[in-house]
Amino acid sequence: MTDYESLSIGRRIVYAADRLGDRIFSPRYNPFYWLGTICFFLLILITVTGIYLFIFYRTDSPYETVQSITTGQWYIGGIMRSIHRYASDGLILFIIIHMMREFLLGRYLHWRKFSWITGLLILMASIVVGVIGYWMVWDERAQLIATMTSSLLDDIPLFIEPPPISFLSNAAIAKMVFFVLFLMHLGSSFIGISALAAIHISRSARPSVKPPRIIGIVILVSLLLLSLIIPATSGPPADMGRLPVNASIDWFYLFIFPLTSLLPRSAFWITSSAAVLFLFILPFITRSKRPAAAKIIQENCVGCEQCNKDCPYEAIRMIPRTDGRYYLFEAVVMNNRCASCGICVGSCNSRAMEMPYKTMDQIKKEISELINSGRRQNGSPRILGFVCEKGIRPDEFIDANTRTLKEMPDVSVITFPCSGMVNHAMIEYALESGADGVFIAKIIRREGACFGSKW
Incomplete structure (x- = not known):
């Protein structure tokens, strides 16, 4: 059974999306083939804009400094803040799409368990860093986040003093709180997420971390236009003496807080913990036979x-x-x-x-059988194809009974898990056994997507 057949539903969904993307963007620039690299590109944008914002941020007057950056120097500071905000939203969006694609393709099992788990850690760390970032603005939305976060932390028996007591008044919000948030946001971004990203690709000999230039330009221009049309702004300043009214929610990062209001607290903790645990153990509980090493x-x-x-x-x-x-x-x-x-x-x-x-002896036997049983019509040459089974749907192109191409019955086909497995000795043996010609077929969806074509 081929990898495609064992995961037909997931692959059908992904390949349908791929074909749509190919028609719109062309196969070379289809963003579905560059999801991981787009995440790296957005991380770079977030880092660059974040460094600029940190230069002007002051922990003793967080709201005022953010407002000064946004309105006092809107021509660059406001744009930097908006790009930082929208690139962060884009990061979560593309990480989720990337992980959904890998899940549907079955690329979270066996040797990819490591990448799946580190990818989940990157997603969770990004959400935590984003929540802290919203907190640092210290407007009404940040006040709501602080209040609800402290209420959640109160359920964890790790604090001597209940966290909500720290947010009873404006006087209780000390400069030290924002200094700690500043260090957490900076440290989690540069050390946590960057380290996890490096670990995530550490088991790939030639990781692809850079999207095509045109995709990077399109993303940057889109973020710039979005920043000019709908700039990121702050709400009214936080005031612990009154409840926030009409505080907006960024659903990419703050989705967890509405859930705390919809569900009883015990149900919230059980549901959220079970969901996170399920995602982490998914590669270990999914039944799938691993091919021999x-x-x-x-x-x-x-x-x-x-x-x-x-x-x-x-x-x-x-x-x-x-x-x-x-x-x-x-x-x-x-x-x-x-x-x-x-x-x-x-x-x-x-x-x-x-x-x-698929030993060499088995391959030679298969070659001999196909050449000896191959049909020749009107003196046509006897051709043998070595085809990558991951690049095509075998049932669409190959006749399972005769092991020939449906549209070219004179062409016999042997499938391999990767076109890079084909050794020169196999080609030589096919020619010596009577084949008039040999070809190697591999569908390349994007440059760098598969290394088999290079060999």
Whole structure:
């Protein structure tokens, strides 16, 4: 069973969205293929604009300094604040879309558990940092956030003094509170989220973190226009002597607070805790058979390090030779990182790498069977195709009974988990066995989306 068939519903949804995006934006600039890199781009925008805002922010007069930035220097300060606000909203939006796409494609299981969990941590950290950012403005909305947050913290038995007591009057809101918020916002952004983002891509040998220039320009111009048309502004200043009236809510960050009003407190904690826990354990409770990891035939390994260099997931490391042979190194597969893509098989010239579910002997047998049973009409050449099963829907293009292309019955097809698994020895064997021609097919949705096409 192919990966597409085992996750047909999710993949159908994603591929339908991809086709729509291809028609609107073209395959090269389809934003659905660049969701992760767009998140990194927005993080950079948030960081740059945040640094500018921090230069002028004063913890002893938070509301006044934010107002001064917004209105006193609207030509740059106001725009910086608005871009900071809308880029932050965009970050949450694109993280959620990115994670939904990965979920529907099944890219949260097995070796991708690590990326799924770190991605969730990035999402949660971003929401916390965003809530603190709203708090630092200290308008009526910030007052509402402070009051409701302190009420939630009161349910956690970690404080000697109930947190709500700290927000009973304006005098109780000390300068130290905003200094702590300042440090938390700054530290969580630069240390927390940045570190998590680096960890998130740490297991990818060639991570893609930069979207195409045109996508970056479109995002920047869109944020600039939005900042000019609907600038981010503050509400009335916070006053602990009265309740906030008509305080607006940013649903990307502050969605949790209306839920506390809709649900009983115990139901809120149970529901929210269960939802978060479910997302974290989802990769561990989902039943899905993991393909066997790559296997090394040690007596064939010459320690050339090519598999180590080619592996997209850094699942192969080189260690000093342990069998006494005169080569310096030998390859070792880290099974928990192996994606079973087979690229290491394609990169190995000494036949030291093998996929247990598709060995070289099995491939040769399949090649011989297809060439011997291949139909030739009107003297047409006998062609054999090596096709990546992730890039197409096999049932749309391939006749399962004859293993030929539906529109080209003279062309026999062998599917691989990745086109990068095809080794030159396979091509040579096909030609020596009677094939008149061989081709390798891979659908590339965007540059950098898959490394198989490079091999």
